Amino acid sequence: MRLTIEHETHYRFGEPAHHSVQYLRLTPRPDPCQSLIGWHVSTPGKCKRWTDGFGNTAHVSVQNGMHDELPVIVRGEVETLDTFGVLPAEDGLPPLMFLRPTTYTKVNEAIEAFATPFIERMRDEGPIATLHALMWSLHTQVAYKPGFTDVDSTAAEALEHGFGVCQDHAHLFIACCRVLGLPARYVSGYLLSRNGESGTLASHAWAETYVEDLGWVSFDPTNNQCATDAYVRLAVAFDYAGACPIRGVRKGGGTEEMTVRVAVAPNHQQ
Amino acid sequence: MKLGSAFDEMNGNRDGIRGAYRAYEEWLRGTPIELLIERHQQADLIFRRLGITFSVYGSEEGVERLIPFDIIPRILDPEEWRIVGSGVCQRVRAINAFLDDIYHEQHILKAGRIPAPLVLNNPSFRPEVLGLDLPRRTYVQVAGVDVVRVSANEFYVLEDNVRVPSGVSYMLENRETMMRIFPELFALQSVAPVNHYPELLLRTLRSTTPPGVSDPTVVVLTPGHFNSAYFEHAFLAMQMGVELVEGQDLFVEDDTVFMRTTEGPRRVDVIYRRIDDDFIDPLAFDAGSLLGVPGLLSVVRNGRVALANAIGTGIADDKAIYCFVPDMIDFYLGEKPILNNVPTYRCSIDDDRAYVLDHLEELVVKEVGGSGGYGMLVGPMSTAEDRYTFRQKIDAEPDNFIAQPTLNLSTCPTLVDGKIAPRHVDLRPYVLTGETTQVVPGGLTRVALREGSLVVNSSQGGGTKDTWVLEC
Numbered sequence: 078m079r080l081t082i083e084h085e086t087h088y089r090f091g092e093p094a095h096h097s098v099q100y101l102r103l104t105p106r107p108d109p110c111q112s113l114i115g116w117h118v119s120t121p122g123k124c125k126r127w128t129d130g131f132g133n134t135a136h137v138s139v140q141n142g143m144h145d146e147l148p149v150i151v152r153g154e155v156e157t158l159d160t161f162g163v164l165p166a167e168d169g170l171p172p173l174m175f176l177r178p179t180t181y182t183k184v185n186e187a188i189e190a191f192a193t194p195f196i197e198r199m200r201d202e203g204p205i206a207t208l209h210a211l212m213w214s215l216h217t218q219v220a221y222k223p224g225f226t227d228v229d230s231t232a233a234e235a236l237e238h239g240f241g242v243c244q245d246h247a248h249l250f251i252a253c254c255r256v257l258g259l260p261a262r263y264v265s266g267y268l269l270s271r272n273g274e275s276g277t278l279a280s281h282a283w284a285e286t287y288v289e290d291l292g293w294v295s296f297d298p299t300n301n302q303c304a305t306d307a308y309v310r311l312a313v314a315f316d317y318a319g320a321c322p323i324r325g326v327r328k329g330g331g332t333e334e335m336t337v338r339v340a341v342a343p344n345h346q347q
Numbered sequence: 348m349k350l351g352s353a354f355d356e357m358n359g360n361r362d363g364i365r366g367a368y369r370a371y372e373e374w375l376r377g378t379p380i381e382l383l384i385e386r387h388q389q390a391d392l393i394f395r396r397l398g399i400t401f402s403v404y405g406s407e408e409g410v411e412r413l414i415p416f417d418i419i420p421r422i423l424d425p426e427e428w429r430i431v432g433s434g435v436c437q438r439v440r441a442i443n444a445f446l447d448d449i450y451h452e453q454h455i456l457k458a459g460r461i462p463a464p465l466v467l468n469n470p471s472f473r474p475e476v477l478g479l480d481l482p483r484r485t486y487v488q489v490a491g492v493d494v495v496r497v498s499a500n501e502f503y504v505l506e507d508n509v510r511v512p513s514g515v516s517y518m519l520e521n522r523e524t525m526m527r528i529f530p531e532l533f534a535l536q537s538v539a540p541v542n543h544y545p546e547l548l549l550r551t552l553r554s555t556t557p558p559g560v561s562d563p564t565v566v567v568l569t570p571g572h573f574n575s576a577y578f579e580h581a582f583l584a585m586q587m588g589v590e591l592v593e594g595q596d597l598f599v600e601d602d603t604v605f606m607r608t609t610e611g612p613r614r615v616d617v618i619y620r621r622i623d624d625d626f627i628d629p630l631a632f633d634a635g636s637l638l639g640v641p642g643l644l645s646v647v648r649n650g651r652v653a654l655a656n657a658i659g660t661g662i663a664d665d666k667a668i669y670c671f672v673p674d675m676i677d678f679y680l681g682e683k684p685i686l687n688n689v690p691t692y693r694c695s696i697d698d699d700r701a702y703v704l705d706h707l708e709e710l711v712v713k714e715v716g717g718s719g720g721y722g723m724l725v726g727p728m729s730t731a732e733d734r735y736t737f738r739q740k741i742d743a744e745p746d747n748f749i750a751q752p753t754l755n756l757s758t759c760p761t762l763v764d765g766k767i768a769p770r771h772v773d774l775r776p777y778v779l780t781g782e783t784t785q786v787v788p789g790g791l792t793r794v795a796l797r798e799g800s801l802v803v804n805s806s807q808g809g810g811t812k813d814t815w816v817l818e819c
Contacts, residue, residue, distance in 0.1 A: 098599060098641040100630045125602045127645040130475040137645035139600045171453065174467040174474060315474075324630050326641045 078159075078306040079114065079344040082267055084151040084280065086323060087336045093143040094330030097122065102265065102312040103151045103322050104134040108168070110160045111309060116153035131319065132169055133312040145330075149323060154344060155309055162303025164285070164293045170313075172287040175260035181316040182252045185233040191218070192256035199257055204288045208296055211253055215246060216301040228317065243282040244317050246298040250284040251316070260287040262313050264295065265320040269307040269341045279339040280322070285313070309341070354498050355769055356421055356759040365499075367424035367817055370536045375419075380765065386528045387418050387762055393524050415810030416521060417761045418528070421772055421792040428539075428816040431502055431776065432786050434686035435492040438672055439778045442509055442663045444679035446486035450476050450659060460678050461671045466662060471716065473624060473659035475631055479648055481657055482555045483781065488655040489548070489619075490778040491515070491791075494686065496757040503687045503754060505773065507664045507672065509656060511621050514811075515777050516579035518791045519544060519586075521813040537818040539788035545586035547779055547787065552587075552617045554781030555653050563616035565589045566606060568597070570622050570638045575806075580621050594622070599642030604652045617653045624658050666715040666749045667693055694741050694748040703750040704741065707734045710750040711801075712741070725801055727753050756801055759812065761794055771795045773803050774814065789814035 084103065103118050104126075105111050118124060122140030129135050140147065166172060178184065184192075192211070199207040218239065225240035232252040235245035247263050254261035261284055268281040283297035283304065295304035304310075314320035354360060357368040364372045394413055423431070448454050449466055456463040466472055491512030493505040522541050526533055549565060556563040569580035571593050584591035596607050597615065605612035620627060626636040631644040646652045662668060670691045673684045692699040692710070703710060712724040724737045741748050758769035776790030792812040793803035803809040 096598070098630065100642075100645065123601055125645065125649070127649050129644075129648065130473070130477040130479070132478075135645065137599065137602075137642050139598075139642065141600070169478060170474070171456075171463070171467050173463050174472070176464070177468050177470070318634075324634075326629055326634075 078157050078269075079154065080157060080267075080269055080309060081154050081340075081342050081344045082151065082309065083338070083340040084267075085338045086149040088147040088149075089334045089336075090145045090147075090327075090329075091331030091333070092329065093145045094147075094327040095141070095143055097138075097140045097144070097147055097325060097327040097330075099138045099147075099149070099323055099325035100129075101136040101138055101149060101323055102129070102133050102320060103136070103149070104311070105153075105155050105266075106133055106310050106312065108164060108310055110158045110164060110306075112156050114154035114156055116155070117151070119150045121148065129312075129319075131312065131314050133314070133320070135312075157306040157309060159306040160304075162295045162305070163291060164295075166287065166292045168293075172260045172293075175262045175287065175315065176255060176258075177315060178252075178255065179316045179318070181231050181248045181318065182255070183231065183233065184252050184255055187236055188233055188249070188252050189256055191236060192253035195253070195257055204257075204259065204286075205291075205294065207257070208254075208259075208286055208288075208294065211257075212250065212296045212298045213301055215249055215253070215298040219246060219249060219298075221246075221299055228321075243297075243299040247282045247284040248316060250286075250296055250298050254284070254286050261285065262293075263316045263320050264304075264310055264313050265317075265322060266311045267309040267339065267341050268297075268300075269343060271307075279341045280337065281308070282317070282320075283308075353755045353769070353771065354496065354757045356496075356757055356772065358760075359499065367422040367427065367815075371420070371422060371532065374532065374535060375760075375767075380767070383418065383762055383767075384765055389528050390416055390418055390524050393527065394520070397520065414517065414805050415796060416524065417770075417794055417796075417810050417812045418525070419760050419762055419767070420525065420532075420813045420815045421759050421774070422815045422817065423789070424817050425819045428788055430685060431494055431774070432788065434502065434684075435490075435494065435504070435776050435778050436784045436786055437676060437680065437682060437685050438492060438504065438507060439487060439490045439509070439780055440784050441672060441675040441679050442490070442507060443485055443487055443780060443784075445675045446657070446660060446663055447481070447484045448679070449662065450479060450486075455675070455678050458678070460674045461668070465667055469662055469665055469668070471659075471661035471665050473662070475644060476648075476657065476659040479657075480650070482557060482653055485555050485780050486657040486660050487663070488551050488555055488780050490780075491775045492778060493773055493775050495754055495773045497754055498757075501687065503689050504672070505689060505754075506666075507669065508775070509660045509664045511623065511656065512775070512777070513576040513579055513621075514775055514791045514793075515544060516582045517811045518777065518787075518789065518814070519582075521791075521811055525813040539816040539818050541787050541789055544777065544787045545583060547785070548583065548619075549587040549589070551779040551781035552619055552653075552655055555655065556616050557650050557653055560616045564606075564614060565617045565619065566592045566597075566615050568592055568594065568618050568620040568622055568640075570594075570626070574621070576621060583619070589619075594637065594639045597640045597643075599640060599646055602646060602649050602651050604640065604643065604646050615652060617655060619655045624661060627654075627658065661716075666691070666713055667695070667746075669749075689751045689754065692750045694745040694750065699750075700741065700745050703748075704738060706750075707737065709753060711753050712737055712748055712750045715747055715749055723802075725753060728799070728801070753801065756795075756803075759792070759794065761796070761810075761812075763796065763798075768798070770798070771801050771803065772812065788816035 222240040232248035235241035
C-alpha cells in the first residue's frame with residue numbers, strides 16, 4: 078500500500094533557547110516490508126543523517142542562535158507490504174540482546190504474576206497462540222486512555238494504573254515476553270487508522286517478539302492486532318528511550334510546549 | 348594468611364638477593380636509614396608542590412589527598428619484563444579483536460567459545476556501536492592491565508582495565524621524583540626510560556584518526572575538577588601539548604565536533620575521553636548527564652571523530668567476560684596465553700555459587716562491574732559480619748558477583764614508619780594500541796601500605812612506587 082505521511086512537531090519555548098540538539102528517528106527503516114518513494118525531514122537548523130546502532134535511520138539536528146520555537150517537519154511517501162506481521166530475523170541485530178531489562182521494561186512482581194500463566198500455555202499451545210492471548214489479555218487489562226501515564230512511565234506503572242497509551246502497551250508486552258524467556262523489542266512508527274482519521278493517534282508504537290524459526294513477529298496490544306501494510310516502521314530499540322521519534326537537549330528556553338500533527342493517508346494515484 | 352610466605356621482589360623466598368636488585372640492595376645496605384627517611388620527606392614535598400592529589404569517593408573529610416609514595420623501587424630484570432610486557436600486549440591485541448568481532452559478525456559467540464547471553468545481555472555491551480567500523484579496528488587505544496606475581500615465574504592478570512584506566516601520571520611523576528632525589532642510583536645501572544609515554548600516547552591517538560584527516564586535532568575530555576583523576580587529565584593534556592576540555596567546551600554541528608576557542612570554533616578529530624560511556628552523550632545514554640557532548644554519537648557513527656577508548660569497551664573488562672580472555676587469545680591470535688588468568692567462580696552458575704558460599708573465608712569476592720577496590724570482600728581478612736553481608740548480597744544478585752582464590756601477592760621492601768618492611772604490590776603496565784600494540788617498560792606499582800593488606804587501590808589506602816625495568 079502506498080501511504081502519504083505528514084508529521085509536524087512544533088516546540089515553543091517560554092524564553093529563547095540558544096543551542097538545541099536533537100536526534101530525530103523520523104525516517105522509515107530500510108526493512109523488507111517497506112520502501113521509500115520520497116522522504117524529507119527538515120528543521121530550521123543544520124540536519125545531518127546518520128544510522129544508529131539498531132540500524133535506524135536518524136538525523137541529528139543542531140540549531141544555534143536565539144530561537145523560541147523549533148518546528149520539525151516530515152513529509153514523505155512510503156510503499157508498504159503486508160508480511161502478515163512477520164519479519165526475518167536477519168537484520169543485523171542479535172535477537173538474544175533483546176532479553177535485556179531496561180528502566181521502562183523492568184519486570185516487577187505484578188508483571189510476573191500477570192505473565193506467568195502464559196508460560197504453561199506456551200508449553201501446550203506454542204508461542205504464537207500464546208503471544209496472541211497475551212496481547213488480548215493486555216488489551217483488556219490496560220485500557221487505552223491518555224493522561225494516566227507520561228513518556229517516563231514504566232511498564233509496571235501502566236499495569237498498576239490499568240490505563241495507558243501505545244508506548245505503555247508496548248513496554249508491558251516486552252516485559253511480559255521476558256517472563257516467557259522470549260526476546261522482544263519496541264517499534265515506533267505510523268499507523269493508518271481504519272476509518273482514515275488523523276491526529277496524534279497516527280503516531281504509534283508496538284512491540285515485536287522473536288520466535289525461533291519464524292523471525293520477529295509484531296504485536297500491537299493497543300489495537301489487538303499484528304502489523305499489516307497499514308503500519309510504517311520508523312525505529313526499533315530496547316524501549317522508547319532508544320526508538321523515540323525526537324530526543325533533544327537545549328540550552329536555555331525555559332518551559333516547553335509541544336504540538337503535534339500527524340496525517341497518514343492512502344495514496345490511490347499509483 | 349601468613350605474610351612471611353609471600354614471594355619477595357628483592358629477597359625471593361628468603362634465599363638470597365634476586366638478580367634485579369643486586370646493585371640496589373648493595374646500595375641500600377650502605378645507606379643509613381636516616382638518609383632514606385630524609386629523601387622520603389623530600390619526595391613528599393615534591394609531590395605536594397606539584398599538587399599531585401587524588402580524591403576519594405565516599406570519604407567524609409575533604410576530597411583531596413596526597414597519594415603516598417614509597418621511595419624503594421620495584422625492580423624487574425629484562426627477562427621478567429619480557430614476559431610481563433609481551434603478556435599484556437598479547438591480551439590487549441586479543442581484546443581489540445574480540446571487541447571488533449562482537450560488534451560485527453560475532454564469530455566467537457557463533458563458535459560457542461563464549462556463552463552469547465553473557466555478552467549480549469550485559470549492560471556493558473553497547474548496541475550503539477554495532478556495525479561501527481573503527482580506524483585500525485582499534486577499540487582500546489589505552490589499557491592499564493593489572494598484573495600480580497605470586498612466585499619467581501608466575502604472573503597473573505587480575506583485570507584488564509580497558510575503559511578509562513588511570514594512574515599513568517603517577518608512573519611518570521614517580522620516575523621524575525626518583526631521578527631528582529636519587530640521581531646516584533640511576534648512574535649505578537641502566538633503567539629503561541618511561542618519560543616518552545605522553546609522546547607515544549599522542550602518536551597512538553593520532554594514528555586512530557578518522558580517514559581523510561591529515562593534521563588531526565586531539566583533545567583530552569575530562570568530567571571536570573571534581574573527578575578523582577582530574578590532575579592526571581590536566582597533566583596528560585599538558586604533556587601532550589593538547590587542549591584539556593570539558594563537555595561544555597565541545598559541540599556538534601555539520602557532522603563534526605568543534606571546540607570553542609578564543610579564535611572561534613576549531614574542528615576536533617580525536618577525543619581522549621576520560622568520561623564513562625554512560626555520560627558521553629546525553630541524547631544516547633544517561634539523559635541527565637551534563638558531562639558529555641549532545642550529538643557526539645552521531646559524529647562517531649558517521650566516522651568523523653574518534654574516541655579513545657571507543658564506546659562499548661567495558662564489555663571486555665567485565666569480570667564475567669574476563670574468564671574468557673585466554674579463549675580470545677586462542678581464538679583470534681592462535682597463541683597460548685603468556686600470562687595466567689586467575690581462576691574465577693561465577694556466582695551466576697549454581698555449582699560455582701555453592702562453592703563460593705562455602706569458601707568465603709578463602710576467596711576474594713568482587714562485583715562484576717566494580718572497580719577501584721570498592722565493594723569487594725577479601726575472605727582471609729574479613730570478619731564474620733563482612734561475610735554475612737556478602738552472603739546476603741550474593742544471594743540477592745548472584746549474577747553481579749564473581750570470586751577468585753586469594754592470591755598471595757608478592758611483596759616489596761617498603762619504608763614504613765621509619766623501617767623497611769615487606770608490603771604487597773601489584774603492577775599496572777600501560778598498553779597503547781595504534782599502528783602497533785606497545786607498552787612502556789614498567790608501569791605503575793601500587794603497594795598496600797597496611798601490614799598484611801592485599802588491597803593496593805589508592806582509594807583503599809594504597810601507595811605507589813617507581814617501577815624499574817633494567818636494560819641489558
